[in-house]
Amino acid sequence: MIIYHRRPEMARQLADELLGKHLLSDAPNGLFLAAPRRTGKSNFLQFELKPELEARGCLVVYVDFWSQPDRDPVELLAETLTYEVQKTAGLAKRLAAALSSLKVGTVAVELDLSKLGRPQGHSIAHVLWLLGTAANRKIVVILDEAQHTLTTKAGDAAMFALKSARDQLNTPDGHQLLLVFSGSDRDKLLRLVNSGRAPFYGSTIRHLPELDRGFAIQQAEAMGKVYEWLAPVNVDALFEAFQIVGRRPQFFREVVDAVVKRPATNAAQAQADILHGAREFQRNEARERLQLYLGLHPLEQFVLWRMLEQGASFRPYDADAKDFYGKLLGEEVSTQRVQAAIKSLREREPPIVWKSSRGEYAMDDTQMHGWFKELQASGQWPPGPERELLLARLGRSV
Ligand SMILES: Nc1ncnc2c1ncn2[C@@H]1O[C@H](COP(=O)(O)OP(=O)(O)OP(=O)(O)O)[C@@H](O)[C@H]1O
Ligand SMILES: [Mg+2]
Incomplete structure (x- = not known):
């Protein structure tokens, strides 16, 4: 047995920040929350943060990108928006009226938002704007496990669409669209914010506190x-x-x-x-974890080792990385061989390695990092009978 433990203070604080009550917080531009797997993120977002924001008059749309990982993220987003529109009494009518009065065509008038975000349909920005205007409320979109959108080009496009929606809807006079992103891996979420090419460049990722x-x-x-x-x-x-x-x-x-x-x-x-x-x-x-690691082919192990050691700065095919694999294997390693090893790590069930559509890598099971650090700290890395030999090949002391 366990009973659900509520954290109202945390919900209040996050809602305050999101709604711009803290002058120095960047949350109104996008709130990024990361915490390890199974620690209660989705429950908190859905059953605590969402009601808190609703109580403050926001229209909150919650999308879990992990619920159907094979679905196109734009479709999932569109479906959830449609559902929200239909659920909100009178909103569908007002939205339809808004659409027709704006003469933007008839595609979405029947609230068939299936073309949302598609070239021939309404842009996500447009529909979110209409939704906000028709509902006369701020809209908060909560994107749970947002990093899943980064594994496909369509998902990437969805994120850029949301960014553009945010930029169009938010003026110096007020924020009409607020976005919350959550994920179980800081490294993966980082892809949304950490380079000039990233849709939410400049935002910071914070840790969603675990239950205490x-x-x-x-x-x-x-x-x-x-x-x-x-x-x-x-x-x-x-x-x-x-x-x-x-x-x-x-x-x-x-x-x-x-x-x-x-x-x-x-x-x-x-x-x-x-x-x-x-x-x-x-x-x-x-x-x-140990069995999983020891069951891999040597090159797969070494790629994983490199990933665990390098974290977000991991580059699978650069000269240093190939030198690393080569020393450990005792022979030169071609890019093709590394590619094959990574492919196999990604295609396992469950996958060990995650790749974004822009070619960035991360561990799928983030807790492998903790496991790695522990073994390293206790002098047990790399596991297996060849530890000393492998460390010697790298010129490292045991
Ligand atoms: N506040 C809480 N009190 C008690 N149990 C909780 C609480 N939050 C979550 N749980 C339980 O913990 C488990 C994981 O919760 P949840 O799915 O919200 O976590 P998550 O971090 O989103 O997981 P995942 O990484 O798989 O998406 C569930 O079994 C849930 O019932
Ligand atoms: Mg979850």
């Missing part, structure tokens, strides 16, 4: 009520277990459930068992 001690306090209270024999539940121990499982509620629940299902001993034993279960979970996860 408040979560443990609430769970401890709830557990003490439901399982009286556990009371009083030690908050410190529970919070420690939560941290060990990477502050991911789902895995915390698995660990706790396994303990409370066992015949009751006493509170102290249960507490020790929960901590033990959390550590066991952590070890299993590390073991799975």
Whole structure:
């Protein structure tokens, strides 16, 4: 069991920033939030930030680009907008009226927004403007797992369309369109903001805080009520277990459930068992990563190693990278071979490597970075029987 832990203060603060209540915040130009996988981003955005913004009079459109990763992002965006329009009483009529009075053609009058963002249809900027005008409210578009749009040209185009919509709708007198982007990987989200070619160049990415001690306090209270024999539940121990499982509620629940299902001993034993279960979970996860890594072909391992080491500055085919692979393999490595290795890393199920439509790379499972750092810090990198040999080939000390 776990119960949902709300974070109203965080929702209030983010809404304040977004709506321009903090003079120094850049959030009105686009709010970029990153946090690791399974830490509660989508729930927070959908069930806490969205209602908070709605309570302040905004029309909020939430799109989860991960819900249907194979769909064209523009289509997904259009579909969600259509749904919002239809849901808002009277809006469809007003929108239709606005469209016809503007004589922009009949394509979208029937609210068939399927051509939205297409060359022959209305631009996303136009429809968002109409939507905002017809609803007479600020529009907030929340793009969950926005980095998924970057893997296709169409998605890339959707992001530029949103940027252009933002620039057209936002004047010095006020912001009509506000955008929130979330993703489980800072490196991937960075592609939206970090180069002159990026649609939201200049924005910064911030960390969406993970659930904190408040979560443990609430769970401890709830557990003490439901399982009286556990009371009083030690908050410190529970919070420690939560941290060990990477502050991911789902895995915390698995660990706790396994303990409370066992015949009751006493509170102290249960507490020790929960901590033990959390550590066991952590070890299993590390073991799975290790097996995955050791199961790869040597060149795939070395490409991954390079990626983990270089992070956002990873360039797969530059001279230094090829020198790195070459030294480790003990032979020269061609670009084609590296390409084949990357292809295989991307095509695995689930994929290990992620590539944007502009040819930038990132780890798909961001937690591999933590795993890598830990092994490195404890002198266990690279894993496997050839550690010393490989480090010697790179001229590094063991
Ligand atoms: N505030 C919360 N209190 C308790 N449980 C939560 C909370 N937020 C999320 N969870 C649980 O954690 C799990 C992950 O939540 P959610 O899908 O929101 O995370 P996410 O970061 O968006 O994950 P993903 O990276 O897979 O998109 C779900 O099982 C959800 O029920
Ligand atoms: Mg999510």
